[in-house]
Amino acid sequence: MSAPVVLLPGDEVPHDRLPTKNSNPLRLGPGLRLLSQPSPKAGDSNHVLTATQAGLLTTDAKRNTVSLLSFPNRRYVPTTNDLIIAQIHHSSIDFFHCIVTPNTAHALLGQLSFEGANKKTRPMLKQGELVYARVQSVGVGAGAEVELTCVNPATGKADGGLGPLAGGMVFDVSTGMAARLIRASSASADETDPVDGLIILGELGRKLESLGGFELAVGRNGKVWVDCSNAGEGSVSVTVAIGRCLQETDQHNLHPHDQKKLVTRILRDMKLVS
């Protein structure tokens, strides 16, 4: 593998780093744009890929994508099909108005976009309640509204645990950490090879198995919902311990080795595992 390339805004993507030998069209991830440079020869223009953000250039030869990994603590900008954790702000006749990120316009979640919801029976969500939702559309043009859904419109089913989140607690993490957690949990089949150097979930799972395990939902908007109602009396302290582990790993950008130590230390501090 060649040396990592870091691009700054305005830099061109080096041609030799682009995936080649693939018949699929090249797909651009966030932080990159295609510009065409007028060339001296008339009617012939050069296309260049330039970065709009600072980040680490990554390519995926199999899917023929090129993207830029930016700073992990950036603000979340809704993108279609992202899974997010939203908080209900208020409800109107047709919609729940949800908070996705602070200081931005509310996202809309249809009153009937839940599994099995119809005009007669539908979830009555109050202010402050949480939903695990998918971004359905982000609209076109300036000032467009973001629309969420808790159901797959094709099947009418709530795939992947979409819907209201009852109980538990939400912790804020950076958006980069949320993306790492999603990748790590979707590829947790073989634990021998940790994804992105994140072993904390596997470690917590092993240690807390005797206490009844825990449930986790990760939103791309930098929210992690943790619930361990199975733990009985200690459920609150288990929840807080998991949240602390995730937040400290995020803030200090811990190495896998240190993540293991952190889990042991926090669980001992909170007298959960002797």
Next chain:
Amino acid sequence: MVGPTASLSILQRADGSATYKCPATGYTILSAVNGPVELPGRRDALKPEDATVEVFVKPGTTTGGVGERAIETTLKSVLGDIVLGREKGFPRRGVVLTLNIVGGENVERGDSYLTLLPALLHAGLLAMISASIPLSMTLSAVLLGVTDSGEIVQNPSPAAAKSAVSLHVLAISSKDHLLLNQSRGRFDFDTWELIRARALSICQGAANDGDVAMGEGTNTASVNGFIRETAEDQIYSAYAHKLDSI
């Protein structure tokens, strides 16, 4: 001469933040960016398809006044020029930049902010980079003073700036555009041409051929190279987990 120092993403709750310290002039700036956010009231009437850049300059010991408002306008136009306000999620939203002067000599009330301008620009740019605000290019700025004897001094100290015949701030983009030119004092066109050539070599490095010169030799350390190194270091430390596995 000691170069400037900077660190990125130091505030936990802001979307992007940076500190910038310039030892020659003694100024330290703490900056924070939030964006895209919903602005209070509708301030997008002038450019409905674009993002609005808002800049606030907070002096360390006093409340803001006329001088701060003036410099805010300048910063807004320079930084607003390089922000790509039409990217997804940005039109009709605001990018709010707060620059806090935490160290260095106070600018007297009503006095010019020219000596602080490069530090403010760099701090603002670094914060925007750390917030991943889409930018078309980066910039670098320099303060140059002309003494009685006609000598050009880079980053004069506050005392030297007071005694200088003329002071100039030039901001040059990473693609060699002249983005800002503010001057004070008496000077002629020939002097200004010299100033411009000097600023270009300081910002882009002596070789003046883009990113190739970076890191070669000691006298080619440019302001642009410094911005690049700061951002690269931060990216490398943030993605250490990814680079380990490669």
